[in-house]
Amino acid sequence: MLLLVTGCYGSKESIVLQPATLSEIYPGNILKVNKVELLDGSSGERKVIEDQGKIKKWINLIKDIKLIPDSNQEDRVGFIYGISLYEEDELKLGFVLNHINKIYYKNNIEFEAHIQAFFEEQFEKEF
Structure with a gap:
């Protein structure tokens, strides 16, 4: 039992916290995304976007923004x-x-602004 607990603890601690972009985090080529589902966390409302022009434009805005891991991973x-x-x-x-x-990543004003603008455009309301 002690070995199992130690093993789990060790694997959580082994996460390397390095700055990354969404392109680097994405498993594959992020430009191949052809559908985006948005979930409004305050209302539970969902929107599915399949317009390739809107998706590509938005992905290009956010894919290379450097995200900095938060030292607090609680x-x-x-x-x-x-x-x-x-x-x-x-x-x-x-x-x-x-x-x-x-x-968990620190707040990034540029990343958040592009995501918020996309949500506001798709849901046609302010967040």
Whole structure:
């Protein structure tokens, strides 16, 4: 039992916290995303975007923004913006504004502004 607990603890501690871009985090070529699902965390409302022009334009705005890991990796609850990126019908990456692939990131004003603007455009309301 002690070995199992130590093993789990060791694997959590082995996460390397390095700055990264969404392009680097995405499993594959992020420019192949052809469907985006948005989830409004405050209302639960969902929107699916399949307009390739809108998707490419938005991805190009956010894909190379450097995200800095937060030194505090304690779990948090709640979110405003939930985003799922798909290739065909396969979910490739799901994330919220400051939590991607089990790593929490510091707030990034540029990243947040592009995500907020996309949500406001798609949901036709202010966030």
